[in-house]
Amino acid sequence: MTTSEFSQIILIIDDNPTNLEVLYQALDKTGYKVLLEMDGFQGIETVNNHPPDLILLDVMMPGIDGFETCRQLKSQPNTCDIPIIFMTALTDTNYKVQALASGAVDYITKPFQQEEVLARIGVHLKLRKANLELARQKDILELRVEERTAELSQALNNLKKAHLRLIQHEKMVTLGNLVAGVAHEINNPVGFLVGSVNNIQEYTQDLLAHVRLFQEYHPQLQPIVIEHAKKIELEFLAEDLPKLVDSMNLATERIRDISTSLRTFSRADSSEKTTCNIHEGIESTLLILKYRIKANDKRPAIEVITDYGNLPPVKCFLGQLNQVFMNIIANAIDVLDTSVEEKIFAEVKENSLLINILTEVSSDQGMVSIRIKDNGCGMPESVKARIFDHLFTTKGVGKGTGLGLAIARQIVEETHGGKLTCNSVVGMGTEFVIEIPV
Ligand SMILES: Nc1ncnc2c1ncn2[C@@H]1O[C@H](COP(=O)(O)OP(=O)(O)OP(=O)(O)O)[C@@H](O)[C@H]1O
Ligand SMILES: [Mg+2]
Secondary structure: OOHHHHOOEEEEEOOOHHHHHHHHHHHHHHOOEEEEEOOHHHHHHHHHHOOOOEEEEEOOOOOOOHHHHHHHHHHOOOOOOOOEEEEEEOOOHHHHHHHHHOOOOEEEEEOOOHHHHHHHHHHHHHHHHHHHHHHHHHHHHHHHHHHHHHHHHHHHHHHHHHHHHHHHHHHHHHHHHHHHHHHHHHHHHHHHHHHHHHHHHHHHHHHHHHHHHHHHHOOOOOHHHHHHHHHOOHHHHHHHHHHHHHHHHHHHHHHHHHHHHHHHHHOOOOOOOEEEOHHHHHHHHHHHHHHHHOOOOOOOOOEEEEEOOOOOOEEEOHHHHHHHHHHHHHHHHHHHHHHHHOOOHHHOOOOOOEEEEEEEEOOOOOEEEEEEEEOOOOOOHHHHOOOOOOOOOOOOOOOOOOOHHHHHHHHHHHHOOOEEEEEEEOOOEEEEEEEEEO
C-alpha cells in the first residue's frame, strides 16, 4: 500500500464499545485514520462534516438503526457515493440481504476475522478510488465534448459569415462592374456632347448675329430669300434656337452628373476605409433604384423625400454602405409595391407612397445616423424578431433570398462598428436606423 492509501479515513458507527475498540486497534495499526461514532445521528453528522472514504456501520443501534442511517446517507447527493460496509452477526441472513438492498457495498460478520475485515476494506477502497477516477475522467471528457462542440459551432458561425461576405462581395462586384461599365461607356460621348454643345451655343449666336447684320445692311432682299425666311419661320427660329441649345446644355450636364453618380456608386471597394460623403452614396443608390421608384402600370411613382443634415465626412467603405442603403430602400419599395397589389391603379392616390430619408449627427456624438422610413404595412413582432436572420424572408420563391438585412447588419455593425436597428408598427410603416461612427 502507498502512503496515500494509509491516510484514508474510515468511520466506524457502532454502539458497542468493545467492537469499536477492536476495530479501531486493527485499522489504526494498518495506517488508516479512524473516526468513531456510537449512533446513527452522530454518524450522519460526522459524515457531513468530515466525509470519510468508507463507513463501517452496525445494524442494531439505539435511535435510528443501521438501515435507516444507510438510507439517509444514500439519499444525500454529497454522501451517496461513500461506500458503506455493514457489520452483522453471522446468523442474520435476512439482515445481510436487507443491508445490500439498502445500498451497502458489502457486509462483514461478527465476531470479526481481522484479516477478512482488512481485506474487504482494502478491496472497497480500491473500488472507490477507481470509481472516483472514472467520474473524474467522465467530467474531463464531458468538458472536452463541450469545448469541441463550442469550437464546432463557432466554426459553423464563421463559415456562415464567410458565406454571407462572399455573396455580398459577389453581388457588389457584379453590380459594380455593370454600373462602372455603363458609366465608362457613357463618359466619352457625354464629354464630347458637353464640349460640342458649348461650341454650338457660340456658333448659333455668331450665325444669328450674322443674319441680323445681313438683314440690316441688305434690306432689299430677293423674293426667293424672303420666301425662304417665311417658310422656315426665321423670326421664331432665331428666338427659339438659343433656348433649345440652352436646354441641350442643361440636359448634357445632367447626363454628366448621372455618369459621375454611377461612378461614385461603383467606386471599387478599396481595402481601406476612405473619407466619403454619405449623401453622395445615398443619391447614387437612389439613381440606381430610380427605375423601381418611378410610376408603373400598377401604381403612381413613389415619392422619395430626402432631408439631409449637415454631416461631416465619414471614414467608411462607401461601396458597402451603398449596398446597405440599396437593401433597405429595395425592401421599402417591395413593401410599397405589395401594399398596392390588391388595389386598382385609380384607388392609389398620387403621393400616397412615401420613402423618407433623413440624415443627422446622432445625439450620441461621434455617430451619424441615416433613417430610412416607408409608409408601408409594417411588420408584426414575430417577423420583426427575425428580419436580421440569415435566410429569413416572407417573400415568395424567387422574390427574396432573406439575405438583404443580414448582410446590411454585418456591414454596419461588424465592418463599421455601427448599429442597425428597426422600428415598425403594423399598418403605419417601418423605419431602419443606420448609425455609423464618424
Ligand atoms: N420595410 C419593410 N417593411 C416590412 N417588412 C420588411 C421591410 N424590410 C424588411 N422586411 C421584412 O424582412 C424580411 C427580410 O428582409 P431581407 O431584406 O433580409 O430579405 P428579403 O427582402 O426577403 O430578401 P433579399 O435577400 O432579396 O433582400 C423581408 O422578407 C420582410 O418580411
Ligand atoms: Mg431585401
